[in-house]
Amino acid sequence: MTPQDIWNAAPRKLIAILRGVRPDEIAPIADALLEAGFPAIEVPLNSPDPFTSIAAAAERAAAYGPRLIGAGTVLEPEDVARVKAAGGNLIVSPNVDPRVVTAALEAGMACFPGVFTATEAHLAVRLGATGLKFFPAAQLGAAGIKAIAATLPAGTSLCAVGGIGPAEIPAYRAAGVEGFGLGSSLYRPGATAADVAAAARESMSAMG
Secondary structure, eight states: OOHHHHHHHOSSEEEEEOTTOOTTTHHHHHHHHHHHTOSEEEEETTSSSHHHHHHHHHHHHGGGSSOEEEEESOOSHHHHHHHHHTTOOEEEOSSOOHHHHHHHHHTTOEEEOEEOSHHHHHHHHHHTOSSEEETTHHHHHHHHHHHHHTTSOTTOOEEEESSOOTTTHHHHHHTTOOEEEEOTTTOOTTOOHHHHHHHHHHHHHHTO
16 A cells, blocks of 8 residues: 555544654554554654654554554655655655655655645645645634635645644544644653553544
8 A cells, every 4th residue: 555545544544743752662652552543653853863763663563554654843855765764654744845745755655744824735735745734733723724625625635733632633523624643642751652552542532
């Protein structure tokens, strides 16, 4: 399956954002998320030794079937190649940088650039992004995303990231958002694999 196919086929489109995770703790946390059914795991590049963590998570994911594993806070196209070399197939950015989007898609990876305005959203769609990361979603709100989505091509994959937890998911889903990037509601530095497993189950339940 291509990364685009993996995302399209996921029954519950959730991306785990493990900002601050360390390589020595990634394996059990990744297992907890994968066992809960998360289709995607993102290690932001401002985490400790992120490429080592991405490689370890990709190795764990191999036992669970096709998943998206990769990096967040990707700002430079050179980092796309490093994620690919680590076994990743997912690139998430806080902004729309045509260089990064193009590099990811040319490498056969899923790409979710961050957007906040209609201008940014349409640019990301024209570049061929796998999905749009509306960020920070809590500031834009479900109504704001719905208004921008009305101008986008049918079938555009909408994801809400930033200030989103299980309690907020139903309102955004009602507005047409199908995917969510979950950060501090799912993982904070120091959280155990058991903590993450419990939060993952709660998040999955909120998706219905």
